[in-house]
């Protein structure tokens with residue numbers, strides 16, 4: 001039986017992966033999570049005691065990390081400071097967790113010869129023009145824009161160096177923007193859904209022309225499990241589901257699906273250095289490992305996500321007022 005150590009498993013995507021693994025394999029899972037503002041134990045409710053354990057700790061703590069990595073067959077590394085806007089306000093935790101935390105895990109995996117899968121983002125490739133016919137591939141040069149994406153790029157390069165220099169048994173995946181239940185209300189889609197529920201007008205940065213390539217978190221999890229099981233050591237795989245949409249269209253769709261006028265939103269101060277467009281070509285993952293996304297229809301995925309936020313207010317309400325106060329202080 002395989003025993004996975006999942007870092008950041010109390011976050012949005014990490015918790016989705018833990019549920020996915022429990023539902024689709026017979027693996028054991030241990031989560032290591034610091035429970036920052038972004039971690040929520042309620043996202044891990046309902047997991048079986050005989051297959052799941054939670055450890056409260058920091059991935060920069062070499063003692064805790066070494067002990068847990070020694071007992072795992074594979075590490076799946078999700079833990080990160082993940083929000084661009086926070087990284088523009090206070091970059092330091094991004095360096096600590098994304099760079100030093102990843103380094104700490106890599107050293108433990110090297111020492112114990114443990115299989116390692118590193119979760120990363122398409123943001124490491126910078127951004128594309130709106131009319132660029134090319135999309136990101138595994139061969140696109142790194143060109144990150146924000147403190148967040150530069151620390152994720154740095155962590156990817158550390159993994160590559162540990163593979164080449166020390167023979168670490170590692171793979172990397174870079175995924176596009178995720179949506180679905182259990183996402184923190186600081187992020188674009190849940191912020192706008194919970195604003196509408198609270199009677200606050202949605203907030204669009206700048207003109208809203210920026211394009212994101214949306215994928216349901218369930219599809220991200222199935223892709224990561226595929227790479228963990230069948231990926232070639234040393235390889236990078238891009239994960240995406242052909243879900244390009246501009247932000248204005250997404251806000252208008254949320255308003256329509258929630259029964260509000262499509263123009264009932266505000267334009268607010270744009271994000272500094274705001275990436276224009278992300279777009280993923282996931283041909284390698286599809287052709288070489290046979291992975292396919294299951295959520296082809298963004299509108300029905302979004303409808304189910306809206307329903308989830310409507311019926312799970314107790315999960316997100318504690319973070320809502322402080323998140324909006326932070327944005328208001330930035331004119332956003």
Ligand code: NAD
Nearest residue numbers: 008010011012013034035036038039058059080082177178
């Ligand atoms: P999240 O912010 O929802 O969750 C991050 C989790 O990591 C939280 O549970 C937090 O408590 C934990 N954590 C933070 N610092 C830690 C530390 N020092 N030690 C231990 N735990 C710590 O993030 P998310 O959106 O679920 O993203 C997870 C991963 O996926 C990140 O690596 C992110 O870069 C990557 N990713 C996210 C997206 C997206 O759209 N959200 C897309 C591509 C890749």
Ligand code: TDX
Nearest residue numbers: 082083084121123177186187188191203204205210247
């Ligand atoms: O209120 C808002 N209004 C708005 O217009 C917020 C919060 C965001 N936006 C815009 C900015 C982006 O163009 O929406 C888009 C999405 O914003 P975020 O949800 O903050 O995501 P993004 O910056 O694209 O990064 C996300 O995808 C890649 C995740 O947060 C990262 O962790 C992941 O690496």
